[in-house]
Amino acid sequence: MTQVKNILVVGGGIGGQSVAIALKKAGYEPEIVELQQEFNVYGVGIIQQANALRALDAIGVANEAIRRGSPYGKVKLCIPTGQQIGEAGTPPIGHFPSHNGISRKILHDILFDEAQKTGVKYRMGLTIETINNHENGVDVTFTDGTSGSYDILIAADGINSKVRKMVFGEYKPTYVGLSVWRYAFPRPKDLDTGYIYFGKHSKIGIIPMTAESCYIFLNSAEGDNPLIPENQLVEKLKSYMRAFPVPMVQELVEQVTDAKLVNYRTLETLKMTEPWYKNRVIVIGDAAHATIPQLGSGAALAIEDAVVLTEELQKSNSVNDAFANFMNRRLQRCQMVVEASETLGQWEVLEYSGQSLPEGANMGMLMGKTTMALTAEI
Ligand SMILES: Cc1cc2nc3c(=O)[nH]c(=O)nc-3n(C[C@H](O)[C@H](O)[C@H](O)COP(=O)(O)OP(=O)(O)OC[C@H]3O[C@@H](n4cnc5c(N)ncnc54)[C@H](O)[C@@H]3O)c2cc1C
Structure with a gap:
């Protein structure tokens, strides 16, 4: 030692x-x-x-x-209408589940x-x-x-x-050209694991946090001018979410109401x-x-x-x-x-x-x- x-x-x-x-x-x-x-x-x-x-x-x-x-299993990878195309995440290790949202x-x-x-x-x-x-x-x-x-x-x-x-x-x-939007919600009743929906202009993930809550992350490419004024955050996030017709996302759209709760940031490595x-x-x-x-x-x-x-x-x-x-x-x-x-x-x-x-x-x-x-x- x-x-x-x-x-x-x-x-x-x-x-x-x-x-x-x-x-x-x-x-x-x-x-x-x-x-x-x-x-x-x-x-x-x-x-x-x-x-x-x-x-x-x-x-x-x-x-x-x-x-x-x-705790939840593998993440379901889906198209915007909800059809599953794959899954992701580590397999369980020992008695630990694939994932824990927290x-x-x-x-x-x-x-x-x-x-x-x-x-x-x-x-x-x-x-x-x-x-x-x-x-x-x-x-x-x-x-x-x-x-x-x-x-x-x-x-x-x-x-x-x-x-x-x-x-x-x-x-x-290094700014990678992407931004992420995050927002917390009450947990939808159908949320049985993590989901990621891949769209044409963004992707959205819905991740369980507790038995009663979840959060979403949504990635978008805001180019060279990624700063977004606070008074535009709610509408812009909602407009991205509307591109995902799957009911689980649509149920959440109208619950995005408070700009202070929109966590928006650019992504860097x-x-x-x-x-x-x-x-x-x-x-x-x-x-x-x-x-x-x-x-x-x-x-x-x-x-x-x-x-x-x-x-x-x-x-x-x-x-x-x-x-x-x-x-x-x-x-x-x-x-x-x-x-x-x-x-x-x-x-x-x-x-x-x-x-x-x-x-x-x-x-x-x-x-x-x-x-x-x-x-x-x-
Ligand atoms: C949008 C986003 C989503 C993410 N999601 C995930 C995820 O789902 N799963 C995952 O595993 N990782 C995720 N990450 C990565 C994860 O958040 C970071 O890797 C992790 O927080 C790194 O921890 P850290 O302690 O190294 O640094 P930090 O979390 O940045 O903590 C640094 C600490 O140091 C303090 N500090 C800063 N400067 C000073 C100073 N000069 N003197 C004293 N204290 C100082 C800060 O206040 C802070 O408390 C995500 C990252 C981002 C950006």
Whole structure:
């Protein structure tokens, strides 16, 4: 086991909280610094495939996520009138179902409660100001004027990571030409699993969140001018939804009423070049490999990063070996997800702008192949 005790985790999102829980349970002393004064997690859901549940199980919270979420089987892939053309998603792993839909807020609360229970220290409303990253540790100053010395710093501060920029230089996320619209609803009575309907100008997914609730995601290509004024969000989302005659979508259209509840954002990816570490600083989660949600796997990768990094710190004799072994186990898998998601995104952009897809392009097949690969042990 490496001679490491005090670990600073920058960012208290899914990746940051997962790694802090895993580390604390393994006997380390992690401390999270989080920029937000209070967590403000938006109210739509997230898809967890079986590999995400396996990773959550390693930190002790999979059963709670299933209890407070909505387990379901493979996702049905359909045309806009409802006819099924395929299915997607990881097969079940062990006793974990193919999928669990869960509210992001509930997932965050589960991680936060577990972190509190295990004694993880949080410092809210601040970030790092300076980093002195040397061979034996990291000295930092914080934006509240305090300072600290740590054995390791883990950057889990998301796609626009400040730590990454300070230690590894400038990276710019890549806009893939797509936007996503999300909205939460009461659960339709016919929603027996996840559904994705592929249209000519957009695709829509309906995902269970709890026994009583669900959310939709809808992808559209808004081109070079993707900013949409708030007062147009409701009508524009409804007009996209009207292109899907299947009754399950049509029942939801008139329930879209509040622009404040329309979660609209552009989609970006980011691939950090390897290695994702230097001296005693390592980058995990979206800060190292942000993907678009085409495979519903970004958060799963962040949780897996947390589990693998903790295992390697426990197994290896030096921090450098632990970081190098972590990279060996994570690089190819994370790249596979980001690159397959980018390809799926590019095909969607072509499709929605009326262009033909490259020969042999088959979204269902690429989704199936990639999600199947995610069942492999991490
Ligand atoms: C539209 C959309 C849908 C998605 N759907 C899915 C899905 O269904 N399934 C799935 O597995 N993944 C999904 N993802 C991906 C998933 O949301 C991310 O991969 C995951 O949230 C990454 O977690 P993270 O902790 O690495 O980063 P983040 O979630 O970005 O968390 C970073 C945290 O760091 C904090 N922070 C930022 N800067 C600083 C700083 N300077 N100092 C301190 N703290 C800081 C932030 O406030 C935040 O709390 C989706 C992503 C998008 C965009």
